[in-house]
Amino acid sequence: MVNRIVVGAHYGLRDWLAQRITGLLMALYSIIVAVVLLSGQPISYAVWSDLFAQGWMRVATLLFAASLAWHAWVGLRDILMDYVKPAGMRLSLQVLVLLVLAGYLGWAIQILWR
Amino acid sequence: MLRRDEEIRGATILRTMADATTHKQRPKYLSLQAILFEIRLPLAGWVSILHRVSGLLLFASGIWLLFLLDRSLSSEAGFASIQRYLGFALVKLSLLVLVWAYCHHLCAGIRFLLLDLDKGVDKAAARASSIAVLVVSLALTAFFAAKLW
Numbered sequence: 001m002v003n004r005i006v007v008g009a010h011y012g013l014r015d016w017l018a019q020r021i022t023g024l025l026m027a028l029y030s031i032i033v034a035v036v037l038l039s040g041q042p043i044s045y046a047v048w049s050d051l052f053a054q055g056w057m058r059v060a061t062l063l064f065a066a067s068l069a070w071h072a073w074v075g076l077r078d079i080l081m082d083y084v085k086p087a088g089m090r091l092s093l094q095v096l097v098l099l100v101l102a103g104y105l106g107w108a109i110q111i112l113w114r
Numbered sequence: 115m116l117r118r119d120e121e122i123r124g125a126t127i128l129r130t131m132a133d134a135t136t137h138k139q140r141p142k143y144l145s146l147q148a149i150l151f152e153i154r155l156p157l158a159g160w161v162s163i164l165h166r167v168s169g170l171l172l173f174a175s176g177i178w179l180l181f182l183l184d185r186s187l188s189s190e191a192g193f194a195s196i197q198r199y200l201g202f203a204l205v206k207l208s209l210l211v212l213v214w215a216y217c218h219h220l221c222a223g224i225r226f227l228l229l230d231l232d233k234g235v236d237k238a239a240a241r242a243s244s245i246a247v248l249v250v251s252l253a254l255t256a257f258f259a260a261k262l263w
Contacts, residue, residue, distance in 0.1 A: 045186075049187055072169070107184070
């Protein structure tokens with residue numbers, strides 16, 4: 001594939017890049033939340049619910065959940081492309097993955113803004 | 115003369131390479147037995163396949179993790195019920211498996227990002243970083259296990 005045209009089609013570059021950027025965002029979130037939880041008091045209900053009551057934590061967690069959905073979609077799609085060869089079954093499983101991820105994201109938003 | 119010698123040597127090398135390929139059993143099919151016992155993955159290969167396995171595991175467990183988050187944030191009583199629930203050994207062990215999956219996925223992911231930036235691509239460095247991923251993720255899991263118990 002020497003003379004393929006780079007402009008005009010993605011050739012998977014967008015997904016590849018999105019998976020890396022979302023991964024980086026989630027890594028940063030994980031480290032920040034781990035530091036916040038480990039450096040504070042022992043986790044009681046008050047500490048736990050106060051943390052998730054703060055605006056920055058809600059927005060950061062929303063971004064985390066959205067990143068996770070996108071990241072997991074690319075990863076699961078890769079796995080399905082590698083191991084599931086029949087087109088009909090692969091499409092069905094891909095749709096199922098998307099529905100599950102959309103469900104996760106919806107539930108996460110519901111939990112955060114209750 | 116030197117030129118001619120080199121040509122002959124080159125031809126000999128080519129012939130031995132051709133012999134080596136014809137003597138191999140082709141095609142070689144992958145069987146479960148081959149995957150489990152015959153093909154020995156390098157450590158970087160283990161990091162890679164475990165990255166995939168841990169990612170799949172975390173995707174599949176999302177519903178359970180969201181359930182834990184939902185209940186624990188719902189009310190004081192909900193939080194207490196989750197604390198009791200996490201007291202069961204099997205539940206705690208399941209959570210610990212997911213903690214390992216998360217730590218491994220994170221560490222291996224950072225390694226892959228660095229590899230994408232051409233950092234640590236040579237054989238020795240890649241092997242060292244794959245060992246580091248396996249060790250650090252297990253150490254982090256042990257740390258969180260100590261916190262959890």
